[in-house]
Structure formats: C-alpha cells, structure tokens
Amino acid sequence: MAADYGRKHPQRIENWWLGECLGSGFSGAIYKATHLFTHQTVALKLQDKDEACPTNRYERYFYPILQGGLGMPRLWGSGVDGRWDWLAIDLLGNSLDRIFRLSGKNVMDLRSVCCLAQQIVRFSLALPASPYTIDVNYVKIARLEFMHDRGLLHRDIQLGNCVVGLPPNQETVYMIDFGFSKQYIDPSTRRHIPESNKPRDFLGNYYFTSVNVHCRGKVPSRRDDLEAVGLMLIHLLTPGGLSWIRNGVPKTDIAHNRLKREKQRATPEDLCRGLPSEFEEFLRYCRRLKFAERPDYERWIDEFKELAVSRGYPASDAFVWPPPVNEPTVHVERHPRPSLQVRVDNQELENAVGALANLALSPRQVLGQRDVNEVTPPRPADGEIKKKKTQADRSLDGVIVISDDENELYVPPGGVRLHKAAHLSLLARKVPDTTDNAALSKLVLEFWQVLSSNRSRALTKEGFAFLDALYKQLTDPSVYVVPMRTSRTRGHTNENPVVLDRQAKMSELFKLRIDVGRASSNAVLAKMVADFGNVIDRSNGRTVTKDALGFLEGLAGRLRALQ
Template identity: 45%
Template sequence: MASAEPVWPRYVGNYLLGRKLGSGVSGSTFQATHVHTGMVVALKLQPLSISYATNDYERVVYPLIQGGEGMPTLWAHGRIGQWDYLAMDLLGASLQGLLREADTPTMDMRSVISIAVQLITRLEFMHSRGILHRDVQLGNSVIGLPPNETLLYMIDFGFSEKYVNSKGKHIRNRQQPDFIGNYWFSSVNVHCRGKTTSRRDDLESLALVLIHILTPGGLPWTRNGVPRDDAEHDRLKRCKRDYRPEDLCDGLPEEFAAFLHYCRGLQFSAQPDYPRWRERFLELGKSLGYGDVRPFIWPPPPVKNNPTVQVKRTHTPVPNGDMEQILQGLAQMDLQGSAGRPKESTPAPIPPIPVTAAVPAPAAPPAQAAEAAVPSQPTAGRPILGQKDLNAAPPAASQRPAGRSAAKKAREVIDISSDSSTEVPLPVGRNTKAARLMRLTRQCELAVDNRQLAGLVNEFLAILGTGTSRTLTKEGFSFLDALYKQLADPSIFIVPLRTSQRRSARAPAPARQEVTNEERRSRMSNLRASVAYALSNRQLARLVADFGTLTDKAGKKLTKDSFVFLEGVGSRLTALSGAA
C-alpha cells in the first residue's frame, strides 16, 4: 500500500512555499520565495524519516559542480524540524515536459542535435570534477529561464557519486548487487550486466535519450511501462541487450548509431573523447542546414531549404538474432498443408529485408520482369514466401543434396559469379550470373543519366538476390567500379575497388588494413544511414568507394546492411534524377 502524502509545511526556514513543481519517491520540489530578499527558488523538500534521503547525496555533489555552465546554484540547505531542504535555482520545463506539450511523436532534429551538443558538454564538466550523474534522462535536463532560455541544465544529483577515490585513482569495476538507475536509459553494462557505472555509461544513457526522442513510440523496451515483476524486468533487459545500435537508429543520420557504438566500445576507466562527438554533432547540424545548433531554441525555429530528416521505421524492429529464425521458419512452412508432398531437403537462404527508402524506388527493371515470366523450375534462388508451384514435380534424386552435410555446404557457400566452383547450372536459354553482371557493367559504362543508373543498380540488386550466394566476386566488383566512375566523373579512369585479387598494372595494390568485425559492422551501418543524405553524385561516389573497400576487407561477404545500402543508392539516384 502506497504511503500517504506528507502534510507539507507552509514555511521552511526563510522560505515561503508556493506551487508544487514536481514530486518523486524521495520528496517534492516547490517554488518558494525568500521572505526577506524576495528571491524565488526551487526548494526540494524531504521528510527526515525517508529511507532514501537523496538530499544528503546532492549536498555533497553541489559544491563540486558550482560555477559550471548548465549547473544549478545551491543557495541554501539544511534541516529544520522534520524537514530536509535544498534551495536551488528555479529553472524552466524539462525535456520530458517539452516533448509531452509538443504533442508530436518525435522531437525535431535540430532540437535533438542541440541537446546532444549541450549535454555532452554538461557531462564533460561533471566528469572533469570527478562526478558521475548516473541518472541521465529526459526529466533530469531542463531549460533555463530568461535570459538563459537557450541553455540546458542538468538537475537531480541524488544518484550521483564520485568515480575517483581519495587518492585520485579510478574506482574498480565490480559486480553490483542491486540496480540503481533508470529502467529506460541506463546502459547495457550497468542495467543488464550489473557492472559499476563509469563515464562511458553516462554517455550511453545520453545516446539512448537522443534515439528515444527521435523514434515514434520511443525505444522499444519503454513501450510496456515500468516492469511489475522480475519476469517483466528480465524481458526488458533482454530486449535492451539484444537491440543493435544500427537497428535502433534505422533511418537516422549515422552519427547516432556511431555515438552509441562508441560509448559501448569504451573501456571501463577510459576517458571519452567529448570534443570529438560535440564537433561531430555540430557538423551534422551544419550539414542539415541548421547553422549554429549550440543554442537550444524552443519552440524550434523554421528551417528553409533543409532536407527532411525522418525516422523511416514505422514498426518495432525485431531484436538481433530473432529475425533470421522467424524468416527461416516462414520459408519452410508447408503452406499447402500437403503432408505427402516431398519437401526440399535444403531450405533456401533468406535475403536481406529491404528498409523503406526515403524516396520511391524505380519500377522493376526489364531483366527482372523477364525472369518473373519464366515457368517455375527448381533454381538456386529463394522463392517468394508463400509462393509455391502446385504443379511442379518433386525434385529428382540427382538434384537433391546428398545428406545433411551437403545441405549445410549449400547454405554456407554463396557466390555471385563464375569465381564460384559451386555455381548451379541455370535452365537452358538463360544467361549465367557472371554474364549478366558483365552485361550490366557495360550498360553502366554507357549510361547517360541518373535514372538509367538507378535502374541498373536495382537490376544489380535483383541479380544478387536470385542466387544462393552472398559473396561479391570479380564481376560484382567490376560493376561497382563502373558505377563509381560514372558517379565521380565519367571522364576519368578509376582504380578498381577490389583490392585483394589480381590487379592490373595501372595502379599498385594499397596496403590492406585489418578491421575488426565490430568496426566493420559499425562502418557499414554508417554507410547505410548516410546514403539517404547524399546531395550529389560525387557524394554517392565516395560512399560507393567506401562500400567497395569495406566489402573487400570483409572477405567480399554481403550482409543485410550491404543490400540496404545498395537499395539506398538506387533510391537516391532516382531522387537526384528528379531534382536535376
């Protein structure tokens, strides 16, 4: 049973209490006026009998952060009768209140970038004083009152603590018996793994806050409310742990996923590179046409001639690892209910799921339409889910994989061109994939506008998706070379993007740099997010060059992000052709 609301006093010391500004489990905050000076403050009041007296922690923190930009001033504190109080600067609405009053599913991009810039600076200052906030959330960041209405303040230091000991050494990373923090925005290490909070965790909480207010409906694990029991709490933690940054940031500028990746990649005692990320968000604001985003302006000012930035995801993405299993199950469903009908022993691989593009994709190219007209035959390509030929004869014994090991090899070995020694023979009258890719490359070299290039990119995607391979070989790289040449400058002769196999004498092979899997995934995710914001062919050319180099370093393996990137290139070319 919830405890009854205390009977709050009218006066506390020299302060006359006014309207209540807010309340929590540890007390309430009131607008209060000093009876002698007339100064109006925010007065945080707690009963002395409360079990978790956060005022005791805050009165230790405030002297360490006094004078910092965006840090409230503590004017008075003490205990009178049965009350413990803190008298602080009176400030404006919280970010949570602004978002609620705006009555929009997300906050505008300029405001979010401004929040990123300012709160990175606030956390940098707190950390420079040896203090962790440990409760970064929308309700704990507020705007100032005039003349400081464009300044964001950090408040509520009841969970704050020092991360350096009395000798100036960093605290140790220990397993924590209890979770202290916010369900929604606490980091994965702290919330899901029970680790000690450090500077990296404050920044990860900020990253989650930014993504939350840019996502319709908020972060996926926030949508069922506060967990009511251990089972719900475990599901929430599992959901938070399983989501990849690139899935959470689908449709957002690359900086957001990159920032979250960076925070999660920091070592426990590492000092974050605050200037780097502050500058990166400032540059993002400039690139989107917002100019100087350092002042937080509310309501947000209108921005002219600015590319629309939207979250393209309109559904909750499935956590990492679950989608593949779901689709594999769907692909193997016996939709006809024919128990006696022979089943294929090798389930076909699942192609990547396309992400809704910012502009409509062009119509299916002629080659793709021609393939659709070919009568159903056993091929290496994956059939459309649910589309089965009832009249098709069972596969001959010679066409079936020889046992489970052969089926496994058929799933693992995936090739696009004649470099593959496991190329599946195509029906008579149809060209091999290698020949189709070579023909596509020649057409790309002769293309004269972006609309033609867009159609060729989409045909390239169609060819990649019809086989059992997700390895990009020489014909695929040749197409990327031709595409890069056309985008960068049709008059120049470019160096191939493929670096690890035979190269012509026209250019030396660059030194191959080792890239970790985590770095590769992050960079490919950034490419996927960046393509929607390319404003010219030359910008697309740079992205295609980076894509080719990264794919080559990844052993030429194509991932889901690879397919989404190529789809984005085609969509962006279509958009640029209309704007020309």
C-alpha cells in the same frame, strides 16, 4: 510517501515561504519558494530527514563540486528544519520529458536533438555577469564533461533530469537531480575506482541506463553516462520511442526481466535503422570504451554539429523550442542574378548558330590514354585564314584541359567558410571527374589541409567517401568499390569488430608514411589508400594522427611525381 508531501508540508521552511508544488517523487517533493527578506524565488527540494533514500543528503555534498558549470543549477542554501531536509536551488523551466509530451509529436526534430547532444556533452564558457571583467575561473566545461572532469558520474540520465532554463536562459539545457551521483575518482588516492564483477543492486532508471549497468550488473563509469545520452537521443528520434519503454515502468520482476532481455538484444543497427549514421556510431563508440577510458567529448560535439549543418540547420547549439522553421544555411546562389530580357535580332542569332557549327568539339582525354583517344579536329572551312601560333599557344601543346575552374579551391559566394563535412563532401564529388595525377594531387592536398586545420581529427563519413572515390579512381573508375567504413548500417551485425590498439595503429601508419614515397604506380598507391582507410576505420575513435597526415602529404607529392 510522496503522496503525503502535498498535505503535510509546513508553509515555511526557515526563511523560505513555500508556494506551488512543482512535482513529487518517491522520496520527496519540490516547491516554488520565496525568501522572506530578499524575495528571491527558488526551487526548494523537501525531504523527510528519516527518508530511507536520503538523496538530499547526497546532493548537498555534490552541489559545491559542481558550482560554476554552465548548465549546472546553483545551490543557494540547504539545511534541516525540524523533520524536513531541504535544498534551495535555481528555479528552472520544463523538463525535456514534459516538453516532448506537450508537443504531441511522435518524434522530436533532428535539429533539436543535435542541439541537445551538443549541450549535454559539449565544451562551453560560463561568463561573468559584468562585461568588463573576465576571470579565468569562469572558463568551465559544461554538463557531462564538466561533471566527469570534477570526478562525478550522474548515473540517472533521463529526459526528466534535463530541463531548460527560464528567460533569458531558455535556450540552455540544465542537468538536475544528483541524488544518484557518485565519485568515480577516489578522493584519497585520486585514482579511478576499480572495476568489479561482484553482484550489485541496480541503481538508475529502467529506460536509458546502459546495458552493462542495467542488464549485466557492471560498475558504472563515464562510458555508461554517455551511453545513456545516446539511448535518450535515439528514443527522441524513434517513432513511438524505444521498444522497451512503450509498456511503462515494470511492476513485477517478470516484467523487469523481460524489459532487460529486450534491451540487451537490441543491437545499435536495429535501434538506429532509418536514423543518421552518427547515432549508431555514437552508441557503438560508447560500448567500445574501456571501463576507465576518458571519452572523446570534443569529437562527438563536432560530429553532431556537422550533422546539423549538413542537413541545412544552423551551427548554433541553442535549444529553441518550439523548433523554428528549417532555413538551410547553405544556398545554391546567395546573390541571384536579376532576370534580363535581351532582344536578339535574326542576323545575330544566325551568326551565333554558325559559330557553334564551326566549333571543334572532341572527346575528353583519359589519363594515360592520350594516343587512344586522340581525335583529329575537323578541317577548317575553305578560304579560312590560319592564324600563326603565339608563344602562349605553343606552351599549351600537350596539356589536357579538364575544365576552366576544376582545379581551383572552392570559395563560396561572399567568402563563407565551408564546414568540415561540406568541404569533404565537395572534394569527394570532384574525384570521379579528375583524370590526371596532377589534379588528383591537388585534391589530396586540399583534403590534407581540411583535416590538419580542423579542431576535430576524427575521420568522418565524408572523409571515408573521399578515400573510396580516390581508391576507385586510382584503380579503375568503372569498377564498384566496397566502402571502407565498415561500421555504418550496411547489414553488419558484428557489434564488436576487431579494433586496433594504439601501438598497432601507429606502427601501420608510420610504415605507410615511409613507403608512399617509393610507390611505383597508381595501382600501388591505390592499395596504400585502401590500407590507410582500413587502419583508420579499425582504430578506436578513427582519429587522424601525425603519421596519417604525413601519409596524405606524401601521397599528394607522389601523385605529382607519377604524372
């Protein structure tokens, strides 16, 4: 039927004059249309009112619910004119599918994919046109979180249904096509729809619809919209795309069943091999969610933002296309020193070499082994006058100086604040070089400050790297330690690891918080750090609770007491 739209459409629909045909589908077509009196230009969705799949009728009901959200098109009018059911919505730019195809690239760049992840899931503000009036009604949650908080599921997330805006909104991604959307909150009871095992017809797209909905016939919920986003992002980063997409839309039931089997067999580990681990974790997280559980949108916004920053990209989520040349935001030296040519005469050089020869260089001492590593300094040269110790010199007796600035908090040049990922990575790198409990205590306290001050309470890979290094340093720095974060790509094939429920997690963290103050040695503290990491790793969302922060604060205090 779609093939007939281009020949049978009228030139005018009510007050709209139809122009260029922008596209057509199995149930209708979209035209660029201009209002005869206001000259406003819109995208007009045209559909036969007797169409077997009347998506316009459904969208007309859903658009008022979605009005005001950033990245949601505005509905300017709708109605029925003769045999034609029409919707007038914002005229937007190219879809992600068209953008990707026109690029001619095998994969999309990581920065663009991270921007898409943040925009499709993220919390945003839609500000009024006037800069002098700010109404609380303009504070909106965008894209999926906005839809879900309005009680709607999209159910057809794909590259063709994500489009960019026209200038000046060309860096904003919009969600479109709500013909398959559905309310998951019952309007009469205000309760979540029930889960059901009854056989149901498949509704969605073959490529990115979740495994539960597409392959197992489950009722869709918020988790399935998020899984579709995850598969779409992985597809953009995979050379040649997801394997079940490469043969196109299946034409027969046999081909469709083959596609479903391939899609169901593909594990997150296989799909994300060679990709940053955040994508595997995101897919696993979506598949662990319970049917009626609300996803932690904010956590994954932060995860993808930190991933972009850790790779040297800006923290902005603006979708810039074509992608700009990568200019890392983290520089080794913000203000390079000018090159100076200093002339040194032979006498000065001889004096400097002599001073170096008389330096007393002794090995660095190791925690708890001062008597073993103590080295007698060389005798002073004959005739050298021994200086008397000042009060300040005597106060330093017995103190192990590790380095001049090792225990100082890191302050980047120009006062630039470190992002969470960069800060935790820096702390993890400092731990192996720290050989006394007082210095370890300061690092743990700084680790606690980063987690408690950050908006996202998820313990990321950098946080687990710090715990791994701390455990290793408290036990034996020469022994290799198996990392605590088990879900990363290390050959684990168990897609559904044992997850602690909320009550068990709280109970174990509370016990650790109480017991840490009674730890008798570094070995006991090391075991507690390992238990702490395992509890967080096995919990849903890997969030750091108040008891977890209390344990870290108590750990820092106990390290000071045991020095």
